[in-house]
Amino acid sequence: MTQRIDSHEQASANEDRLRDLLVRALAGDAAAYRAFLKDLSTHLRAYFRKRLSGLPDEVEDLVQESLLAVHNQRHTYDPGHPLTAWVHAIAKYKLVDLLRRRAARDLRNDPLDDVLDILAHNDSDAAAARLDLAKLLERLPARQRLPIVHMKLEGLSVVETSRVTGMSESAVKVGVHRGLKALAAMIRKQR
């Protein structure tokens, strides 16, 4: 009983802290956003690990896919509503989506493959994502890839990226936005 109250209080404290970080992030505070995503990733990892005990290899991929989803859909968070419900709905949506895709794929495949699969894999690197976002990034068209590389990986500003790439400032912003959405779509297709 005491333990239950404690975990309840813990969840409520996490809600307040994460919500505060996200509200600041949505107002443009990049450091708060980084802290928010970092903290959120630990909760997502625990949530998925508990529910994907039979598929440990999928956990880190799903954490990354969910972080990208949270980022791409962050404009749908209403600060007047609880953050826990918003995050939980996204995590559950991504989990169900993954299980549904896997079920469809398993139906298509010869079940004999699974028997041979037993010795083909080991989970010594279970903590690493198999999904290589850097590789997927290379497949984006230049108008999306270059803004992401310069702004998101090298940390240049919009103005600097615009100068380096010769793209207009609005094209740079649109490129980042569409590129990250395209990345999310590529992840879904790949798995």
Place this chain on the structure above:
Amino acid sequence: MKTDELITLLATGAGAVESDATARRYGTALGWGAFGATLLMAILLGVRPDIDAAARLPMFWIKLAFPASMAVGSLIAASRLSRPGARLGWVPGALVAPVLAMWLLTAYVLLGAPPPERGELVMGRTWEYCLFNVPMLSVPVLVATLWAMKGLAPTRLALAGAAVGLLAGAIGALVYALHCPEMEAPFLGVWYVAGMLIPAIVGALLGPFVLRW
């Protein structure tokens, strides 16, 4: 890429985000959709010629208020279903209430009419046009609101598709009411409801394919 690297990538230069995205997207979608529906109605069907006389009758306004109230309810449902974790709460009740009210009015009219006339009160003279034209006029709003919802984050895709489908059907019925000559509650209670439900069913079927993210 490690998860920490992804976090850095996402956070770097992320910038501020406007929070009224839902309202603005649906506003744009509804504006264009309703404009498209009105244009289709004006070109293909035309406004009923006796609209001046009809506008003096209370039934004309009931005929507009019925789909209008369905449109408001389904717009609220759609915008809630576009946000992860938002609850529908009282909204389903608000969608059922206008239909029940119309059915009560239908029962009142039918019971007060001599039995031989009841069939004609229900069937009217244009039921097959209603059943075709309401879904036809709902297409612009359906396309526009599916686009709006696609840019947000629905997590219950069939239900979310049904909500924008019902919204499209309600706007279609509202616009069709400016053309349609029928003025009896039993006609509205059966054929307008059916006309609005067809796009809702189409939306529910499309949702899981179109709205995924």
